[in-house]
Amino acid sequence: MALIDDHPVVLQGIESWYATSEERITVTARGSDVSTAMTEPGSAADVVVFDLQLAHGAPAYAQLEELSAHGRQVIVYSMYESQAVALMCLELGAFTYLTKTEGERHLVAATLAAAADRPYTPPALAGAFGCDTSADRPNLSRREIDVLLKWFQSESKAMVGESLGLSVRTVNTYLDRVRIKYANVGRPAKTKANLITRAIQDGIVSLDEL
Template sequence: MAADDAITVAVIDDHPVVLAGVEHWYSTADPPIEVVASGATAETAWTRPGDSAAVVVLDLQLSGSRLAYDDLRCLVDAGRQVIVYTMRDDERTALTCLDIGAFTYLTKAEGEDHLVAATVAAARDLPYTPPALAGAFGANTATERPRLSVREEEVLIEWFQCESKELVAERLGITPRTVNTYLDRVRIKYASVGREARTKAKLVARAIQDGLIQVDDL
């Protein structure tokens, strides 16, 4: 999207005061951020057929104690950019959300500045790592090989075997923007375990080392 385009957001939270507060933060943001839908269930994100919000802000704990992992998975599978925005601050939950495919993970204690910045980054396909998520990466006990989600592996392998990201998007039924998001997320995960892979060639090397793909498959 162009830098001066309005960013559209769907906000999902079952606390009216949180919805009101987030909408107020967005109303004063620069660049402009427009809340096109808000409500207490994940169905909120699909209230405008054909005009989906660019970003979905999802409270992880809706209507009781159940964590909304299934809702997150459905949104991610539909190619949505999801910011998990929650009271939970434990590393295990944060890493689980990233494994499912969340764009980023924010605790509500991190407040307005981080939520607005993360929303802009999500809309523009730029990686964003807030303090809580940086802490989760640091606490990840997995060594050497990062934990990639099934969808991240799928996008990565398709990219190795295709001439362009546009072709990957066509094959998988997602947008080129979503392809970029998954690849950025994979790079962040490799960097978090000390194995940076900034180029396609480096990612190919990492994937071969980790057994995700064979040389003969390329």
């Protein structure tokens, strides 16, 4: 994984947290620029911890979007405690959003979740979901919602199919339709974690249910 922050002390601190965590997390690259994480997809740098305020400037949304476009699971780790900023980062493809006040426990847990493509919702992001009032919701059918929710609760698409009486191919078709509908309203959701984020934002599933 890679760390991107323009404060050497922050980089050192995060790496120390990872080194002393129960599940050792290896940092393969660290620096103050997105090029730090621009290795080939499938590398150990697929998970990126990203400071949104590089060089004390405006939020680095363009750099975040670039990382997401290259298939990185980006954990935004920022001093900004703005719900609007958190939601914007999710719209741009971030895996999750943490404020730096949330500390070691949440950052380590989010990193392990990102590596396993499991959703992770820290307290700051949970608050942001509750205040999301955007209107660009896709029009999902009842069956699409049923398949989506069952997939969130299952370990495999085969289990979804068995539960709903569908073939795996049909399950994939429904999930593909959902992704296309989200893409068509400008809110792409390429991974399972992204779809869960969208479903929470849109009130399809609650945090308590997950």
